[in-house]
Amino acid sequence: MGRVSETEEERRLRKEEKKRARQQEEERLGRGGSASSDSVATAVAEEAEHAGARAMESHAAGKAGKGDRKERRSGGRAEEHGAEERFRYGDERADEEDRAMDSTKVAKDALALDRYDFSDITKRALLSKGISSLFDIQAATYETICAGTDVIGRARTGSGKTLAFVLPTVESIVKNNWSDGRRRGRLPLVIVLAPTRELALQVFRDFEFIAGAHGLSAACLYGGTPFGPQCQQLREGVDVIVGTPGRVIDHLERETLRISAVKFVVLDEADEMLSMGFQQDVEKILENATAEHQTLLFSATVPKWVKDLTHKYLQPGARTIDTVGEDKNRTNSDIEHNVIPCPPMARGDTLGDLVKVHAGTYGKSLVFCDTKRDANELAEHEKLVALGCAVLHGDIPQATRDATLDKYRSGKVRCLIATDVAARGLDIEGVDLVVQTHPPLNYETYIHRSGRTGRAGKKGVCVTFYSQREQSAIRVIEHKTGIKFKRAGPPQPKDIMRGVGEDAVKSMDNVHEENIDMFREAAQKIIKERGAEDALSAALACITGYTSHIKSRSLLSCFEGNTAMILTSHQGFDNVRSALGVLRRFFSAGFAGSVRGPVMLKDGSGIVFDLGEQYVKEVRDKADTLPTGLEVKVLESIPDLMENEMDIRDAEAQLRERKSFQRGKWGDKKGSGGGYGGQGGYGNGGSGGGKRNYSEHRGGSNGFQNNYQNKRTKF
Known part of the structure; x- marks a missing residue:
């Protein structure tokens, strides 16, 4: 199905019609200038009732600007390889370009389903799932997509991006009668690309739910599964294809899939496509979609590659709809972001405790590791084994991964340890806690990881462990996000x-x-002998497995057997040395020798430090003998500290050095067949030649060990 040619007169009339329509819309919205980047905040409510009529009238006109697309495709190829490397480690300029996007905020009264022209079948399906209103990104994009306009949608993670393209695409197919029903061999009308198999399955389920209610069929194409059943589905005919770029390319090359009749091409988590090495595959698929179609890009962040993609493959009138806008915090506002300075050797124990506090037996936790090896080692930690943790990464067979995810969704597994490649874009309901064992090397990854919790309006906690050498990454993430x-x-x-x-x-x-x-008699006897409170407390200790002494863990360093202390004086201290002198004067030599890692309070009133657990009693014993205005006690919460303030430029420079180091580790081994075929390579070839290699990198904490243990204060 080729593009329809038009005469000069038709082209001129079309342009005049579009110009008049644009002027009318600007007058109605009370704004001037071009509206190439959509901000529909105040217009959604009054426009909702007329969405269906305008969608039907303007669908054909909205397609007209795509005739120039092929001419633009020939440009911009020179930057492909550089872009892949650049965005594998994050594009430092992406945040500046993101600020140019308009913000879309939708009034709450405009979110109700009744304000939109959904078919009765779609309404019933949504209400059956307890969905009575739309999220901002869904409301802001619905009319625009139904009107036939290409869209770049940017929203925070967990804000409903999937339904933002599922609803308008299905409704458009139904209202325009594009589907041939159950005709065998019919070609797909929608193709959705997702960076991972797990995300593809999630999107497929949403299409299966909404499209299936209308009698439309969908298929999910991803690697690690046999071709036969997928080919049979395609021969039978489907309306919607959801797949990973690699498997879709395989079907295109085998000629078992034709996408020449698609009406919609959707890139979900578009920013993650490049970070996983899918740039060439995505562009090849877009070039195979030869019919007149809409292109929809949805993402939490919009880096430069996505912007380049819009210039090459989207119609000139494409609109950017951004529900993040100028808000400085680019992450989900329902997430609490914590960092814990924790050395690698203490992370397993600390992680186990975090899961018990924030998620417990009935909640869900998701732990991100940088490498498959780190994930496997962490899953073998005794505390996490006792919690029944499961592992998810690229070396695990697909059937096992699917079974693990099903158990995690259903709650049979409560703690999942995963790598980025396996867990990108996962939409799991009810994740209470996300833990990152190392800060990521780019802020986009942090946004995606943390966004697995705090979804659909629920609260969540994200904790990131870091060592001294990783402070630069924490500083840069703060600045960028x-x-x-x-x-x-x-x-x-x-x-x-x-x-x-x-x-x-x-x-x-x-x-x-x-x-x-049966236990009542024994309970009455125990209560009589020990008292109700003591008896019940002891019973709870037995039930939970905490019958022996629990060693404390320092609030400052996470080291077991240490207690974080605080020394304050109403006169304050000039420096750490003067504060340590006070400790030497009033406490024993053993006490003074046990002090580690002293840090000045930000207001100069004292210091915090680690102390051997055995010396805490000495503090209590001598509390009454200290001079008036001088106090030493156990630290209950971390105050503002006078830590080294790192300049953002210095932090970015250090982070670039870390990236270069990791890039060298991941890219040293070049494959003889071309590209990067070693650990972490994304090239086409490798030592085996010919096959795409999307193996996960190996990085981890080697070389980033916290040297805290080797630091003792000398008196």
């Missing part, structure tokens, strides 16, 4: 006991009444 990280410490024994105690109380609801009667 607008997040203000809260420095936190590892969970303390009282926090852990509170968390596991609440879970134990919940589990009591599952005890059968007859079993309660």
Whole structure:
């Protein structure tokens, strides 16, 4: 199906018609100038009732600007390889370009389903899932997509981007009667590309739910599964294709898939396509979509490659709809962002405690590791084994990965340890806690990782571990995303006991009444001998497995057997040395020798430091002997500290050095067949030649060990 040619007179009339329509729209919205980047904040409510009529009238006219697309495709090829490397490690200029995008905020009264021209079938389907209103990105894009305009949609993670393209594409197919029903061999009308198999399956389920209600069929194409069943589906005929770029390319090359009749091409998580090495595949697929179609790009961030893609493949009147806008915080506002300075050797224990406090037995936790090796090693930690953690990464067979995800969704697995390649774009309901064992090397990755929690209006917590050498990454992420990280410490024994105690109380609801009667006599005897509170406290300790002494873990360093302390004076201290002198004067030599990592308070009133657990009693014993105005006590929360303030330029320079180091580790081994075929390579070839290699990189914490243990204060 080729493009329809038009005469000069038709072209002139079309342009005049579009110009008049644009002027009328500007007058109605009370604004002047071009509206190439859509901001529909105040217009959504009054326009919702007329969306269907305008969609039907303007669909054909909205396509007319695509005739010049092929001419633009020939340009911009020279930057492809450079762009891949640039965005694999993050584009430092992306955030500046993002600021140029207009912001779209939709009034709450305009979000109700009744304000939109959804078919009755779609309304019933949404209401059956408890969906009675739209999210901002869904409301802001619906009319524009139905009107036949190409769209670049930018929204925070967890804000409903998937339904933002599922709803208008399905509604357009139904209202325009584009589908041939159940005719065997019919060609797909929609093709959606997703960076990972897991995300492709999630999008497929949404299409299966909405499109299936209308009698439309969908197929999901991804690697790691046999070609036969997929080919059979395509021979039968489908309306919607959802797939990963690699498998879609395979079908195109085998000629088992034709996309010459598609009406919509959708790139979901478009920014992640490049970071996984799919640039050439995506552009090849776009070039195969020869029919007149709409192109829709949805993403949490819009880096330069996505912008380049819009110039080459989207119609000139394409609109950018941005629900993030000028808000400095680019992450989901429902997420609490914490950082914990934690050495690698303490991360397993600290992680286990975090899961118990923030998610517990009945919540869900998602842990991100940089490498498959790190994920495997962490999953073998005794605390995480006891929690029943599961692992997800690229070396695990697809059938096992699917089964693991199903268990995680259903709650049979409560803690999932995964790599980026396996967990990008996952939309799992009810994730309470996200933990990153290292700060990522670019801020886009942080946004995607943290966005697995706090979804659909629910609250969530994201914790990032870091070592001294990774402080630059934390500083750059803060600067790029607008997040203000809260420095936190590892969970303390009282926090852990509170968390596991609440879970134990919940589990009591599952005890059968007859079993309660069987223990009643023993309970009455214990209460009589020990008292109700002591008896119940001991029982809870037994139920939760905490019968022996629980060692404390420092709030400052995460080291077990250390306690974080704070020394304050109403007169203040000039420096750390003068504060340490006070400790030497009033406490024992053993106490002074046990002090580690002193840091000045920001207001100069004192210091915080680590102390061996055995010396905490000495602090309590001598509390009354200290001079008036001088106080030493256990630190309960981390105050503002006078830590080294890192200039953003210095932080970016350090981060570039880390990226170069990692790039050297991942790219040293070049494949003889071309491209990068070693660990972390994304080239076509490698030592085996010929096959695409999207293997995960190996980086991790080697060389970034926190040297805190080797630092002792000398007196």
